[in-house]
Amino acid sequence: MFSAFKKTKSSGEDCAAGVAPGEREAPSDLRAAIDSIGKQASSMGREAAEVRGLMEDTQKVSARQAQALNALAGQVQEITKAQAAIGEVSHGSLGAVERARKAVEDVGTEVVGIVSTLRQVSQAAQTITKIALQTRLVAFNASVEAKRAGEAGRGFGVVADAVKDLAAKVESSSKEIMSTVGELDQRIDALSREITMHDAREDQGSFHRALADVQSGVASITAAAEQSREICSGLNSQMHAIEAEMHQTGRALDAAMSRSESFLKVSENLIDLVSHCGIETxxxxxxxxxxxxxxxxxxxxxxxxxxxxxxxxxxxxxxxxxxxxxxxxxxxxxxxxxxxxxxxxxxxxxxxxxxxxxxxxxxxxxxxxxxxxxxxxxxxxxxxxxxxxxxxxxxxxxxxxxxxxxxxxxxxxxxxxxxxxxxxxxxxxxxxxxxxxxxxxxxxxxxxxxxx
Known part of the structure; x- marks a missing residue:
C-alpha cells in the first residue's frame, strides 16, 4: 500500500558503519545489537512517557489544590472579618443592654414616686368620702328639720335634698376613685418590683432577669466570636504554611518534569538514531x-x-x-x-x-x-x-x-x-x-x- 521505508542519512553517514545507510548490508550481529537498542529505547520511551504523564496529572491536581486552598484562605479571612464585626456588634449590644438597664432603673424610681402619689390620691379620696358622708348626714338632718317647719321650710328642704344627693354622688365617685387607685397601686407596685434592681439575682424581677439573660447571651456570642477569630487566625497561618509547601512541591515537580523531559528526549533520540541506521524496526x-x-x-x-x-x-x-x-x-x-x-x-x-x-x-x-x-x-x-x-x-x-x-x-x-x-x-x-x-x-x- 505504501512504498518501502526511505533510508535517510544521519549527518551524511551510517550510524554504525560510517557509510551512508543502504550502501551495504550491516553485519547480523550489528543488526541484532541495533535492534536490541531500538527495543530498549522504545521500552524506555514508554516508561518515560508514563512517568511524564503521571507528573503532569500530579501538577494539575497540585494546581487545583493550590487554587482551592487559596480560595479557602480567602473565605477564612472573610470569616475572620465577619467574626470581628460580630464582636464589635456584640460589644455594642452589651452597652445597649446596660443603657437599657439604667433607663429601666430610672423608670423604676419614677414609678416609686407615682406609687407614692397614687397613695396620696387614695388618702385624699378617703377624706373626700368621709366629708361626703358627713355632708349627707347634715343634709339629711336639714331635710328633717325643714319638713318640721312646714311650709316655711319647704325651700330649705329642697336645698337640703339636693345637697344630700350631691353628697351621695361625691361619696360614690370617691369610692370609685379609691377602687381605681387601689388597682393602679397594685399594678404599679408589681411593675415597680419587676423593674427595680436588687442585689441578689433571685430577688430580681423578670424584666431584669430577662436583661441578664440577654446580657449573658451576648457575652457568650462575643466570647464565641473571639474564640472563632483565634481559630481562624491559626487556621490561616496553617494554610499559609501548607500553601508554601505546595509551592515548594510545585517547584520540585517542575524540576522533575524538566528531568523527565530530558529522559524522554534521550529515549526518542535513541529511537530516532536507530530509525536512521537503515535497519528495519x-x-x-x-x-x-x-x-x-x-x-x-x-x-x-x-x-x-x-x-x-x-x-x-x-x-x-x-x-x-x-x-x-x-x-x-x-x-x-x-x-x-x-x-x-x-x-x-x-x-x-x-x-x-x-x-x-x-x-x-x-x-x-x-x-x-x-x-x-x-x-x-x-x-x-x-x-x-x-x-x-x-x-x-x-x-x-x-x-x-x-x-x-x-x-x-x-x-x-x-x-x-x-x-x-x-x-x-x-x-x-x-x-x-x-x-x-x-x-x-x-x-x-x-x-x-x-x-x-
Missing part, C-alpha cells in the same frame, strides 16, 4: 507510511494552488476565529473547507495501515487540526468530557508532542507520549510525523499515532 512501516502520506497531502495542496482553488494567503491563514459556544474551544480558518474536501481521502486510508493506528491528521505549523478522522469529527453535544474525546476537529493541539510534530522539518520525527482518551483513560503511544511543505514553504505536518 517495528516503527519503520509507520515512518515510511507517514512520509508517503505527507507527500500526498503536499501534492493535493500544491494542485489546489496551481488551479487557484485556494490562494497562498488563505492556505497559510493563521487568524484562528473562535467558534461560539464550544468547549473545548474550536476555531475556523479560511482553509477549513479545502481541508474537509482533501484531507479525509489520505487520513482515512492511513487508519487501515494497522490495527495499532489510533489516528492520522494533517496539522498546520501551530498544531491546528482543520479536519480530523471521521470517528473524531462529531459535533459537540455540550458534554465537555464527551466532546473532548469525540469532537477533536477545528481545535488547536499545541502541547509538547503536537507542536513538535507540527513544526518538525526533518524527514520524519518519532515521539512517545501519553494521550488522554477522555473519561480518565490514558494510553501511551508513539507518533510518527513528516513535514508538509507547499511551494517551498513549511505548512505543517502529518501526524500518525499508533500503539506500542
Amino acid at each position: 517495528e516503527d519503520t512501516p509507520y515512518i515510511s507510511a507517514v512520509q508517503e502520506a505527507a507527500g500526498q497531502i503536499t501534492k493535493l495542496l500544491e494542485d489546489s494552488l496551481r488551479t487557484s482553488t485556494i490562494t497562498l494567503a488563505d492556505l497559510f491563514d493563521e487568524q484562528y476565529r473562535p467558534i461560539p459556544q464550544t468547549q473545548p474551544q474550536q476555531h475556523t480558518t479560511r482553509f477549513v473547507d479545502l481541508a474537509d474536501r482533501l484531507f479525509p481521502q489520505v487520513q482515512e486510508r492511513m487508519l487501515s495501515l494497522s490495527p495499532k493506528v489510533v489516528f492520522c491528521i494533517a496539522v498546520d505549523r501551530n498544531g491546528y487540526v482543520a479536519t480530523h478522522n471521521k470517528k473524531y469529527c462529531h459535533p459537540q453535544r455540550g458534554d465537555v468530557v464527551w466532546d473532548t474525546a469525540n469532537s477533536r476537529y477545528r481545535r488547536i493541539f499545541n502541547d509538547r508532542t503536537g507542536l513538535a510534530s507540527a513544526r518538525n522539518q526533518r524527514p520524519f520525527l518519532l515521539q512517545t507520549y501519553r494521550r488522554d482518551m477522555g473519561s480518565g483513560n490514558f494510553v501511551v503511544m508513539k507518533e510518527a510525523a513528516a513535514p508538509i511543505t507547499v511551494g517551498g514553504r513549511h505548512w505543517g505536518g502529518l501526524r500518525l499515532a499508533f500503539h506500542f
Whole structure:
C-alpha cells in the first residue's frame, strides 16, 4: 500500500558503519545489537512517557489544590472579618443592654414616686368620702328639720335634698376613685418590683432577669466570636504554611518534569538514531507510511494552488476565529473547507495501515487540526468530557508532542507520549510525523499515532 521505508542519512553517514545507510548490508550481529537498542529505547520511551504523564496529572491536581486552598484562605479571612464585626456588634449590644438597664432603673424610681402619689390620691379620696358622708348626714338632718317647719321650710328642704344627693354622688365617685387607685397601686407596685434592681439575682424581677439573660447571651456570642477569630487566625497561618509547601512541591515537580523531559528526549533520540541506521524496526512501516502520506497531502495542496482553488494567503491563514459556544474551544480558518474536501481521502486510508493506528491528521505549523478522522469529527453535544474525546476537529493541539510534530522539518520525527482518551483513560503511544511543505514553504505536518 505504501512504498518501502526511505533510508535517510544521519549527518551524511551510517550510524554504525560510517557509510551512508543502504550502501551495504550491516553485519547480523550489528543488526541484532541495533535492534536490541531500538527495543530498549522504545521500552524506555514508554516508561518515560508514563512517568511524564503521571507528573503532569500530579501538577494539575497540585494546581487545583493550590487554587482551592487559596480560595479557602480567602473565605477564612472573610470569616475572620465577619467574626470581628460580630464582636464589635456584640460589644455594642452589651452597652445597649446596660443603657437599657439604667433607663429601666430610672423608670423604676419614677414609678416609686407615682406609687407614692397614687397613695396620696387614695388618702385624699378617703377624706373626700368621709366629708361626703358627713355632708349627707347634715343634709339629711336639714331635710328633717325643714319638713318640721312646714311650709316655711319647704325651700330649705329642697336645698337640703339636693345637697344630700350631691353628697351621695361625691361619696360614690370617691369610692370609685379609691377602687381605681387601689388597682393602679397594685399594678404599679408589681411593675415597680419587676423593674427595680436588687442585689441578689433571685430577688430580681423578670424584666431584669430577662436583661441578664440577654446580657449573658451576648457575652457568650462575643466570647464565641473571639474564640472563632483565634481559630481562624491559626487556621490561616496553617494554610499559609501548607500553601508554601505546595509551592515548594510545585517547584520540585517542575524540576522533575524538566528531568523527565530530558529522559524522554534521550529515549526518542535513541529511537530516532536507530530509525536512521537503515535497519528495519517495528516503527519503520509507520515512518515510511507517514512520509508517503505527507507527500500526498503536499501534492493535493500544491494542485489546489496551481488551479487557484485556494490562494497562498488563505492556505497559510493563521487568524484562528473562535467558534461560539464550544468547549473545548474550536476555531475556523479560511482553509477549513479545502481541508474537509482533501484531507479525509489520505487520513482515512492511513487508519487501515494497522490495527495499532489510533489516528492520522494533517496539522498546520501551530498544531491546528482543520479536519480530523471521521470517528473524531462529531459535533459537540455540550458534554465537555464527551466532546473532548469525540469532537477533536477545528481545535488547536499545541502541547509538547503536537507542536513538535507540527513544526518538525526533518524527514520524519518519532515521539512517545501519553494521550488522554477522555473519561480518565490514558494510553501511551508513539507518533510518527513528516513535514508538509507547499511551494517551498513549511505548512505543517502529518501526524500518525499508533500503539506500542
